Amino acid sequence: MAIYIDAPKCIGCKACIPACPYGAIDMVDDKAVFNENCTSCGACADACPTGAIVLEMEGKGEVDTSEYSGLWVVGEIIHENRMAMVTAELIGEGRKLADELGTDVSVVLMGHEIGHLAERAAGYGADRVYLVDHPTLLRYRTQPFTNVLTGLINKHKPEIVLIGATSMGRDLASRVAARIKAGLTADCTELTINPETKLLEQTRPAFGGNVMATILCEFTRPQMATVRPKVMKPLEYEEGREAEVIEVPVSIEEKSIATKILDVIADDTANKVNLTEADIIVSGGRGLGDPKHFALIEELAQAIGGAVGASRATVDAGWIPATHQVGQTGKTVHPKLYIACGISGAVQHLAGMSSSDCIVAINKDPDAPIFGVAHYGIVGDLFEVIPAMIAAIKQRRGE
Numbered sequence: 001m002a003i004y005i006d007a008p009k010c011i012g013c014k015a016c017i018p019a020c021p022y023g024a025i026d027m028v029d030d031k032a033v034f035n036e037n038c039t040s041c042g043a044c045a046d047a048c049p050t051g052a053i054v055l056e057m058e059g060k061g062e063v064d065t066s067e068y069s070g071l072w073v074v075g076e077i078i079h080e081n082r083m084a085m086v087t088a089e090l091i092g093e094g095r096k097l098a099d100e101l102g103t104d105v106s107v108v109l110m111g112h113e114i115g116h117l118a119e120r121a122a123g124y125g126a127d128r129v130y131l132v133d134h135p136t137l138l139r140y141r142t143q144p145f146t147n148v149l150t151g152l153i154n155k156h157k158p159e160i161v162l163i164g165a166t167s168m169g170r171d172l173a174s175r176v177a178a179r180i181k182a183g184l185t186a187d188c189t190e191l192t193i194n195p196e197t198k199l200l201e202q203t204r205p206a207f208g209g210n211v212m213a214t215i216l217c218e219f220t221r222p223q224m225a226t227v228r229p230k231v232m233k234p235l236e237y238e239e240g241r242e243a244e245v246i247e248v249p250v251s252i253e254e255k256s257i258a259t260k261i262l263d264v265i266a267d268d269t270a271n272k273v274n275l276t277e278a279d280i281i282v283s284g285g286r287g288l289g290d291p292k293h294f295a296l297i298e299e300l301a302q303a304i305g306g307a308v309g310a311s312r313a314t315v316d317a318g319w320i321p322a323t324h325q326v327g328q329t330g331k332t333v334h335p336k337l338y339i340a341c342g343i344s345g346a347v348q349h350l351a352g353m354s355s356s357d358c359i360v361a362i363n364k365d366p367d368a369p370i371f372g373v374a375h376y377g378i379v380g381d382l383f384e385v386i387p388a389m390i391a392a393i394k395q396r397r398g399e
C-alpha cells in the first residue's frame with residue numbers, strides 16, 4: 001500500500017489532521033505533508049474533502065474480478081480415506097452462499113484412491129467435484145498440495161475458496177493465498193454475501209475476542225477464508241444426489257517433493273481427546289486447583305462416555321496438554337452436552353463452546369459469567385458436586 005499527497009489539490013483545510021491516529025500530518029505552507037510517523041493506514045484519505053490524499057492499494061485494479069466465478073470448498077481427507085466433517089460443514093455453508101450469488105459449489109478433493117468420496121461430497125450439496133488422485137497425495141504435504149491447488153485456482157478462477165481451519169487447512173490456505181496474491185481471512189465464524197456488492201463478508205473475532213471484525217477482499221480473487229470445524233452446520237446428507245465429477249490428471253514426481261513421510265504413528269492422546277467430534281465433553285478449569293484433580297473430570301467423562309476438555313488457564317499452567325483446550329485459541333466444539341467444571345466463562349472460552357446444545361456449569365461463584373450461557377447451573381464446590389454426580393450415574397446403572 002502506498003500513500004501520497006497530491007499537493008495542487010490540497011486546500012489546507014486540515015481535516016486530515018484529527019483523522020490521523022499517529023500524528024503523522026504537518027502543515028507546511030498551508031499544505032499537508034506526512035512526517036515519519038505515517039503508517040500508510042489511510043485514515044486521512046477518507047477525511048480529505050478534495051481527494052488530495054491518494055491511497056494506492058496493491059492489487060486494486062490489477063485483477064479482473066469479473067473473470068472469477070463459482071464457490072469452491074477444499075476438501076480434507078482424514079485417516080482411512082474418509083472425508084472430514086469440516087468439509088461437509090463448508091459445503092453446507094458454501095451452498096447457502098452460492099445460492100445467494102446464483103452460482104455453484106465445487107469441491108476439490110486431493111488424495112489417493114479417493115474416487116468414492118465424490119459421492120459423499122455430492123450428497124452433502126456439491127454440484128461439481130475436482131478429483132485429484134495421485135500416490136504422492138496419499139497424505140497431506142505442503143508442497144504438492146499447494147502446487148495442485150494453486151494450479152487449479154489459476155486455471156478455473158473461482159470467486160470464493162473455503163478451507164477448514166484445521167492443521168492442514170491453515171497450512172495450505174496461507175501458502176496458496178501467498179502464492180496467488182489473494183486475501184485470506186482465517187478462523188471465520190460467519191460468512192455472508194453483501195446483497196449490493198456481492199462481496200463475501202468474512203467475520204471473525206479480533207482483539208482477543210472483544211470485537212467481531214468483518215473483512216472484505218475487494219480487489220483480489222479468489223476471496224479466501226478458513227473456518228474452524230463445528231462452526232458451520234452441514235446439510236442433511238442426500239443419498240443418491242449427483243455431482244459432475246472432473247478427474248484432474250496430475251504428474252508429480254516423488255523426488256521433487258522435499259518432505260518424505262517415513263512413518264505414521266497414531267497419536268493416542270489425540271484419539272482419546274477427539275473433542276471436535278465428541279457428543280459429550282466434560283471440561284475442567286482453574287477451579288480444580290491442582291493438575292491431579294483432572295482425574296475427577298476424567299472419571300465423570302468416563303462415566304457418561306464423554307471427552308475431557310479444559311480451559312486455557314489449565315493448559316498454560318501445564319496441567320493438561322493443549323489438545324484438550326476449548327476456546328478461541330483452542331478447539332471450537334459443538335457437543336450435545338458440555339459440562340464446565342470450575343471454569344469462570346471468559347469470552348475466549350465461551351467462543352469455543354457457547355453453541356453447545358446443552359451447557360451445564362458447576363461453579364462456586366454464583367456470579368461467574370459461565371452461568372450466563374449455561375442451560376443448567378449448579379452453584380457449589382465441584383469437589384462435592386462431581387462425586388455426587390458420578391455416584392448418581394453409577395447408582396442408576398446399578399453399579
Ligand SMILES: Cc1cc2nc3c(=O)[nH]c(=O)nc-3n(C[C@H](O)[C@H](O)[C@H](O)COP(=O)(O)OP(=O)(O)OC[C@H]3O[C@@H](n4cnc5c(N)ncnc54)[C@H](O)[C@@H]3O)c2cc1C
Nearest residue numbers: 285286287311312313327328329330342344348349364382
Ligand atoms: C488472546 C486470548 C486467547 C485466549 N484463548 C482462550 C481459549 O481458547 N480458551 C480458554 O479457556 N481461555 C482462553 N483465554 C484465557 C481466558 O481469558 C481465561 O483466562 C481462561 O479461560 C480462564 O480459565 P478458567 O476459567 O479455568 O480460570 P479462572 O478464570 O481462574 O476461573 C476459575 C473458576 O473456578 C471457580 N472455582 C474455584 N474453585 C472452585 C470449586 N472448588 N468448585 C467450583 N468452582 C470453583 C471460580 O469461581 C472461577 O470462576 C484466552 C485469553 C486471551 C487473551
